[in-house]
Amino acid sequence: MPGAFGLVFGCVMGALWGSFANVCIYRWPPSKEFPTGRSCAFPPSHCFSCSNNIKWYDNLPLISWLWLKGQCRFCKTSFSSRYLWVELACLILFGLMHVIAFSYKPAAMSQNAALLHYVFLCTFVFILVVIAFIDIDHQLVLDIVTYPWIPIFFMLGCLTYSVSAESRVLGVLIGYGSMRSIDILWEKILKRGPGMGGGDAKLLAMIGAFLGWQALPITVFAGCIFGILQALPAAVRKGEEDFLQRKLPFGPFLAMGALTYVCLIAIKPPLPEFLSAIELFYYSDWMKLYDPLFFSL
Ligand SMILES: [Zn+2]
Numbered sequence: 001m002p003g004a005f006g007l008v009f010g011c012v013m014g015a016l017w018g019s020f021a022n023v024c025i026y027r028w029p030p031s032k033e034f035p036t037g038r039s040c041a042f043p044p045s046h047c048f049s050c051s052n053n054i055k056w057y058d059n060l061p062l063i064s065w066l067w068l069k070g071q072c073r074f075c076k077t078s079f080s081s082r083y084l085w086v087e088l089a090c091l092i093l094f095g096l097m098h099v100i101a102f103s104y105k106p107a108a109m110s111q112n113a114a115l116l117h118y119v120f121l122c123t124f125v126f127i128l129v130v131i132a133f134i135d136i137d138h139q140l141v142l143d144i145v146t147y148p149w150i151p152i153f154f155m156l157g158c159l160t161y162s163v164s165a166e167s168r169v170l171g172v173l174i175g176y177g178s179m180r181s182i183d184i185l186w187e188k189i190l191k192r193g194p195g196m197g198g199g200d201a202k203l204l205a206m207i208g209a210f211l212g213w214q215a216l217p218i219t220v221f222a223g224c225i226f227g228i229l230q231a232l233p234a235a236v237r238k239g240e241e242d243f244l245q246r247k248l249p250f251g252p253f254l255a256m257g258a259l260t261y262v263c264l265i266a267i268k269p270p271l272p273e274f275l276s277a278i279e280l281f282y283y284s285d286w287m288k289l290y291d292p293l294f295f296s297l
Contacts, residue, residue, distance in 0.1 A: 002102040002111060007095060010118070014094025015061035017126050018087035025086065025133045028142060037144065049077035061087040082133075090129055093259070097121040104266040113160075120156045121262065124210055128255035131203060135251030141199025146206050153210035163212035171208020175216055176201045200250045207258045215261045223250065223257030 001009055023045070027038040045054040052074045058064050065084045071077065101118035109117075127149055135141055150172060157168050179201035186192050208216055231248055 001115065006102065007098050010098040010122075011091045011095045013122070014091040015087050017094070017122070018090030018129070019059070019061040019083075021090060021126060021129050021133070022083050022086050024130045025137070028130070028144065029134055029138050029140060037142075047072040047075060047077060050075035062091070086129065086133060090126065093125045093129070094122050096263070097125055100263060100266045117160050120160055123156070124153065124262075125259070127206075128258065132252035132255040135199070135249040139249050141203050141251050143199075143202065146199070146202035150202070150206045150209045153206055157210045157212070163214065167212035167214065168209055170213040171211065171216065172205045173208075174213045175204035175206075175208035178216070178220075179204050200254060203251055203254055207254065211258065211261065215258065218261045218264065219254060219257040221257070222260040223253040226256045227253040 020040070023040050027040055030037050045059055046052060047054065050072060052072070055073075058068065058073055062084065065079070065081075065087075070079050070081060070084070072079065097118060101114050101121055105114045105117070127145065131141055131145055134145075154165075154168055154172070157163060158165060180198065183198070183201070204216065204219070207219055211219075227248060227250065230253070
């Protein structure tokens with residue numbers, strides 16, 4: 001659905017899926033009580049304090065939280081503003097993906113193909129948001145999320161891009177292999193304590209499965225920049241000497257790096273001189289990444 005109406009519809013869908021993302025983020029991670037996590041569907045949404053079920057009109061994304069000032073209607077317990085931020089993040093990102101899919105599509109790509117591309121991009125965004133926020137809460141990238149989505153994104157990638165299947169197989173292998181080798185170097189050879197953990201390697205494999213190995217350098221590079229930007233102010237303020245020792249979940253930054261890559265190759269902003277190699281490699285290749293067969297849909 002192109003145009004302004006489509007954009008608004010996309011943003012509303014983003015807020016609704018953001019609401020569902022909150023449920024996944026809250027229920028999927030393992031806990032003492034539920035070692036394998038909990039189901040998203042049952043029991044229905046309820047207040048964790050008074051156990052009253054939350055009615056549908058109190059569960060509208062963004063609106064209900066603001067209307068009830070972030071409190072339970074019955075017992076007035078405060079709900080975290082995180083629910084609001086997750087919904088807002090999905091709303092903005094679904095909107096952004098709409099612009100990418102429709103306003104920056106190659107001229108030869110049909111509207112139907114662009115719509116399917118949009119749905120796949122939103123699926124990618126949704127899974128990245130769930131992974132990122134679980135990682136923030138638990139320093140954990142869940143296998144139950146990455147394992148099934150590596151083959152699913154591989155297949156979705158086959159439908160939209162002509163990034164060849166080989167590129168995406170390489171994306172999985174290089175994504176996983178590069179992260180694991182850094183980890184092994186850090187942990188086993190340099191003996192500098194626990195590394196990043198295998199979760200980030202599986203996340204990068206998932207990103208490679210969808211976008212191809214070409215996406216990995218920019219994803220990791222942009223992810224590191226975001227990570228440094230986020231950690232630096234706190235480090236300077238507190239004068240932390242153990243800056244490098246601090247444990248920071250890397251999943252959210254890898255997710256932001258992957259979305260930066262998606263935006264960069266679609267929008268193709270002019271790059272400074274010293275990055276012209278990137279420009280040549282990525283921009284010239286990207287147009288070829290769309291499968292001509294798919295345009296005829
Ligand atoms: Zn309550």
